[in-house]
Amino acid sequence: MNAWNHTNESNFILMGLTDSKEIQLVLSVLFLFIYMATVLGNIGMMLIIRLEVQLHTPMYFFLTHLSFLDLIYSTVITPKTLENLLTSRKSISFMDCFIQLYFFALFAVTECFILSSMAYDRYVAICNPLHYPVIMSTRRCHALITVSYVIGAMDSISTISPINTLNFCSSKVIHHFFCDAFPILALSCSDTYDAEVNIFILAGLTLLVSLLIIFFSYVSILSTILKINSSSGKHKAFSTCASHLLGVTVSYGTMIFTYLKPSKSYSLGKDQVASVFYTIVIPMLNPLIYSLRNKEVKSAALRLVKKKEGSQEFT
Structure with missing residues (x-):
């Protein structure tokens, strides 16, 4: 890596979220609990979908990949954050820092396009139900997933490449709890304008394209739902989209707040919270x-629990 040759030492220092030992202890316990819940929740979701034949549909195929991404995405960031909170060792090697940034960008972008693929799936299911099995074939579902990962990989490489050409001088302290793009750019003694513009354009295109797919999918869905005469039919159609809409709102809201703004408006406190x-x-x-608001997932989980209890009675 070119930037490696311009650093005085091979390690960066992650300052983390706070200098207070008491708050660090509280955060470490909280983050450990959250990470354990993340691992159990996403692995549980993947197992339920895999073991329950009734959930072998395009919607849950995409949800499996979303759970996988959330699991790996969190693993890229949280364990290192916990290490920094629990120990005095806050350093991260230059190479590991860029690897963390690469995978963080990869999974974040891929997740955006998987969310848009899920919106397209809901559009086809509600607006073209008779052609749904043909349109959302296994081949097309795999193609959408593959394209999502490819775009994520290309976007991630395009984000890191300009940063890799920068010179990093005496300062090696990253004022953040993980290796994010803007805190790394703040350490460079080179002109970072091109790298900042590159990040803004890539983040903007990612969010714009994926959000447009989601927006037009739901405009068509809403138009179709409004034409349904029965209130129960409307409620059923809305309920199939509610979880996805909530997930999109939560995910995109924080990403837009963080990345679609000039680096000069970067606020350490607010941006770290986001x-x-x-x-x-x-x-x-x-x-x-996706589980608590989804009757099919809850029913599948209960069936698996009952099957396990039944098998234990016969052993």
């Missing part, structure tokens, strides 16, 4: 959003 929310909290919330 970063904690979308890197640590949201991966825990998504399985709750």
Whole structure:
């Protein structure tokens, strides 16, 4: 990496969220609980979908990948954050920092396009129900997932490449709890204008394209729902979209707040709170959003529990 040759030492220092030992202890316990809930919730969601044949549909195929992304996405950030909170070792190697940034960007962008794929799936299910099995074929579902990961990888490489060409001088203290783009740019003694514009354009295009897909999908869905005569039919159609809409609102709201603004308006306190929310909290919330508000998932979970209890009675 080019930037490696311009650093005085091979480690960065992650300042974390606070210098207070008491608050660090409280945060470490809280984040550990959240991470455990994230791991159990997302693995549980993937297992339920895999084991329950009735959930082998395009909607839950996308949800499986969303759970996988949330699990890995959180694992890229949270364990290192816990290490920094629980120990005095706050350093991270230059290479590990850029690897963390790469995978963070990869999974964040991929998740955006998986959310848009889920919106498209709901559009087809509600607006073209008779053609749904043909349109949302296994081949198309795999194609949408593949495209999401490819775009995520390309976006991530395009984000890191300009940062990699910068010179990093004497300062090696990152005023953040993980290696995010703007805190790293703040350490450079080079002109960071091109890198900032690049991040803004890539983040803007990612959010714009994926949000447009979601927006037009739900405009069509709303138009179709309003044409339904029965109130029960309208309620059923709305209920199939409620979880996804809530997940989109929570995820996109924090990302837009953090990345679609000039770096000069970066506020350490506010942006760290937003970063904690979308890197640590949201991966825990998504399985709750898609399970507690979804009767099919809850029913499938209960059936699996009853099957397990029944098998134990015969052993």
